[in-house]
Amino acid sequence: MAYTSEPKLISGNANRPLATSVARRLSMHRGMNVQLCDARVERFNDGEIFVEVYENVRGEDMFIIQPTSNPANDNLMELLIITDTLRRSSAGRITAVIPYFGYARQDRRTKARTPISAKLVANMMVEAGIERILTMDLHATQIQGFFDIPVDNLYASPVFALDIKHHFKDGLEDVMVVSPDVGGVARARELAKRINAPLSIVDKRREKAGEIAEMTVIGDVKGKKCIIVDDLCDTAGTLCKAAENLLDHGAEEVHAYITHGVLSGPAVERVTNSVMKSLVITDTIEASDAVKNCPNIRIVPTAPLFAQGIINTWNGTSVSSLFENETLVPLYEGLYHL
Template sequence: MPALTEPKLITGNSNKPLANSIARRMSMHRGMNVGLVDARVERFNDAEIFVEVFENVRGEDMFIIQSTSKPANDHLMELLIMADALQRSSAGRITAVIPYFGYARQDRRTKARTPISAKLVANMLTRAGIERVLTMDLHAAQIQGFFDIPVDNLYAAPIFALDIQHHFGDMDDVMIISPDVGGVARARELAKRINAPLAIVDKRREKPGEVAEMTVIGDVTGKRCIIVDDLCDTAGTLCKAAEVLMDAGATEVHSYITHGVMSGPAVERVTNSVMKSLVITDTIEPTQAILDCPNIRVVPTAPVFAQGILNIWNGTSVSSLFETETLVPIYEGFYSKG
């Protein structure tokens, strides 16, 4: 049954441009102004976070837009405190829209005496009063099972499929590449959408963050290769994989990465790499260095998040947004034919 109240959006400090873009898209869909709830999310002198909501939210369907990106702990605490403020203000339902879910890489115990931090974060979000989560490209699908509340995990693959079809033209020589064995399912999903073959770069790590050896599984000779992954942190592995592919006979290497964490020397590495382009989404607010980089391009996620929020509010299917065909009208204007 459709909700009687209008959806209301509130945001922290992690990605205000994306929150504003989502609000604008929802305004277009609703034919009426959908703004961000007036609130302040700030810090005391000792960096303690304080939240104050200036509007009445009693009984409202609230959506908190907040990525838990760098600084992850600050943005996570903002999200938790905003949820607590809304719950104590008698909000009707609180949905956390988390475009980038931090701590997702800690989804299992890799060795003795280590935590499963993704589960801990899930517990904290639930205890803070959040009743539903909307996110994109979780690092591991099983994280949805860490929650005892509904979790809608959107996919960047249909957006990437639209972008590739728009920018690459003839697809005969395009090949999708998984940068490791663990990412094969994600890469295969995109390959099926654009009807392209698949190859794998098998990597062996000596220790976290350092790759000892890479081998290409599959023939990439004469192919325009597209590396697909969920996140890029320091870009060391990504740039090394591009070199290995070029050495194996690829004509060009491009990368499509959902979450551009881009820590430390990442932008410099991409700028100096053999990659022709790196495409990321705006789930994490891009820095000025990223925006200025000539071979990095940012594609918007506001259209799909806006539609996802409206579908949750209306009680309609969110899984319909998994299909490329569904996103064509949503992204009209971004990827117009001709």
């Protein structure tokens, strides 16, 4: 149903810059000043989270912007407590905008006596009072089925396609999209189709967790500008090794497009010293100073996509229309000249 009042935004502390950018984009779309809801989300001395909303939200269509990135547990609890606050304040509908969905890598039992944490997190969100989820590039798309509420999973590949067409416009015929593992082929194929490029795969074999024993390149990458595409990059070990492997197989240069730049531990140092020409990430996770200052890391904004997704959710129109170039290009026309 379409709500008569304007959508209201509230943010936790996980990624305030993104929430502010979304509010700014909404202001442009609505032709009026859209601000984040006046609230405080803070911690007591013992680490407990406290939330207080300073404005009336009764009957309002509320959107909580809060990725559950590092520290995942703190940010998840913030999301749940904000939700409970809004529910007890008689909000009309509560939608969680979760640019990065933490615990998504724990989507199945990999061995005996292990949890399916993604399902547990889904249960907690629904029980808290969230009625709809808007997220981006879930690590495993079947997580949508863990919820008994609507889940809209946006994709970064349409935006990456615009970025690639802009930055590689003089040599697009030499571009090859590479999946860093067999499991990511569908994601890589989608991007390859959008830019009309061939597809290659790096097949990796592990002897034990965290250690790669062997990498095999499937496809002819000789003389190609290879673009590795994946949903997230954590410590960047696999990514940097895949880049070296591609160059060893004759690739002209290697770039990477990753949706979620987790970039923990030695990741930034590895990327800085790697053979990759560039690593492109989105701002679904707030970038650290080290990431911002890294010369070969570039950040693509997602605020235009999330702002339009919020508007479409609010007024009851199609969210999947954001996957089409006809809808997407106008949102990014100030950034890309195609």
